[in-house]
Amino acid sequence: MSSVVRDRDRPWWRRSRGGKDDTAVAYVMLIPWILGMLFTIIPFGVSLWLAFTDYNLLQPPEWIGFENFVRLFQDPKIATATQVTLMYTLLAVPISIAAALGLAVLLNRGVRGLNFYRSVFYLPSLIGxxxxxxxxxxxxxxxxxxxxxxxxxFGIDGPGWTTDPDWALVTLVTLAVWGFGASMVIFLAGLRQIPRSYYEAASVDGAGGWRQFRAITLPLLSPVIFFNLVLGLIGSLQTFTQAFVFSGGTGGPAESTLFYNLYLYQQGFQRFDMGYASAMAWVMFVVIALFTAINFFASKYWVFYDD
Structure with missing residues (x-):
C-alpha cells in the first residue's frame, strides 16, 4: 500500500504501470527528433513524387512518369557535370587525405608548440x-x-587561374586541400592511440621509419583513413558553394566548374524545372549511397581493426 501511495505522489511521467516505469518521459524527449524526422521525411517524399512530374512552380504538377529520368541520359550537360564532379573528387579527396596524414605524422613526433600548430592548421576547416x-x-x-x-x-608568367578552363578546376581543388585541418586532427587522434611498444619492437627488429609506417602506422590507422575517405567522398560529390561563387553560378569558364549540384541548381532555381531537378537530386542520392556502400564493402579487404 505504501508503494502505491508513493507512486501516486510521483509526477505523472514517473508513475509506474504494472511494475514497469512509464515511458511517457521518453516520448516527450523524442518529440524534437520526431518533428525533425517529419521535416526531413515529408520533403523527401514530395521531391520523389515531383521527380515523376512536370512542375515549374507556376502550374500544378503534371504526372509524366519516367520522362525526367530519361532526359538525364539525353542531356549532354549531365555528362559534363558528372565528369567535372568526378574529376574534382578524384583529385581533391586523395590529395587532402595524403596531406592531412603526412602533416599529422609530422606533428605526432613531439613537435614543440603542438597545440599552436594544430590550431593553425585546423582553422581553415572551421572557416570552411x-x-x-x-x-x-x-x-x-x-x-x-x-x-x-x-x-x-622567378620570371614565370602565371596562367589565368580563374579564367582558364585548364586551371579553374585545379584552383578549386587547391581550395579543398587547403581545408584539410579537420582530417588532420582526426588522424592525429588516431596516431595517439597506437601503442609505442609496437614501434619499439619494430626498431629492435631493425625496421626503419618507412617500414614502420607501412607495417604499423597505415594498418592501425586504416579505420581512420576509411572514415575520412567516406566523409571526403560524400562531401566532394555534393560540392556546390565553391563552384557557384567561383563562377558566379554559370559553371564557367567553358563549363570547367559546372558541378552536378550547380547544374541541378540551374535547372531548379533558374529555369524552375523542379521536376527535372528533383530527378537529378534523387539520382545523386542513389549515386552517393552506392559509392558509400562500395566503400563499406571494400573496407573488409584493407581496413584493419586491432581487436
Whole structure:
C-alpha cells in the first residue's frame, strides 16, 4: 500500500504501470527528433513524387512518369557535370587525405608548440568554403593576384587561374586541400592511440621509419583513413558553394566548374524545372549511397581493426 501511495505522489511521467516505469518521459524527449524526422521525411517524399512530374512552380504538377529520368541520359550537360564532379573528387579527396596524414605524422613526433600548430592548421576547416573565402581565393588566384605576383619574382608568367578552363578546376581543388585541418586532427587522434611498444619492437627488429609506417602506422590507422575517405567522398560529390561563387553560378569558364549540384541548381532555381531537378537530386542520392556502400564493402579487404 505504501508503494502505491508513493507512486501516486510521483509526477505523472514517473508513475509506474504494472511494475514497469512509464515511458511517457521518453516520448516527450523524442518529440524534437520526431518533428525533425517529419521535416526531413515529408520533403523527401514530395521531391520523389515531383521527380515523376512536370512542375515549374507556376502550374500544378503534371504526372509524366519516367520522362525526367530519361532526359538525364539525353542531356549532354549531365555528362559534363558528372565528369567535372568526378574529376574534382578524384583529385581533391586523395590529395587532402595524403596531406592531412603526412602533416599529422609530422606533428605526432613531439613537435614543440603542438597545440599552436594544430590550431593553425585546423582553422581553415572551421572557416570552411564560405562565400567570403571563395571570393578571397578568386582574388588570390586572379591574373594579378598574389600567386602570379609570387611566380613573377622567378620570371614565370602565371596562367589565368580563374579564367582558364585548364586551371579553374585545379584552383578549386587547391581550395579543398587547403581545408584539410579537420582530417588532420582526426588522424592525429588516431596516431595517439597506437601503442609505442609496437614501434619499439619494430626498431629492435631493425625496421626503419618507412617500414614502420607501412607495417604499423597505415594498418592501425586504416579505420581512420576509411572514415575520412567516406566523409571526403560524400562531401566532394555534393560540392556546390565553391563552384557557384567561383563562377558566379554559370559553371564557367567553358563549363570547367559546372558541378552536378550547380547544374541541378540551374535547372531548379533558374529555369524552375523542379521536376527535372528533383530527378537529378534523387539520382545523386542513389549515386552517393552506392559509392558509400562500395566503400563499406571494400573496407573488409584493407581496413584493419586491432581487436
Amino acid at each position: 568554403a564560405s562565400v567570403a573565402i571563395v571570393m578571397l581565393w578568386r582574388s588570390i588566384f586572379g591574373y594579378n593576384g598574389i600567386v602570379n605576383q609570387f611566380l613573377g619574382f
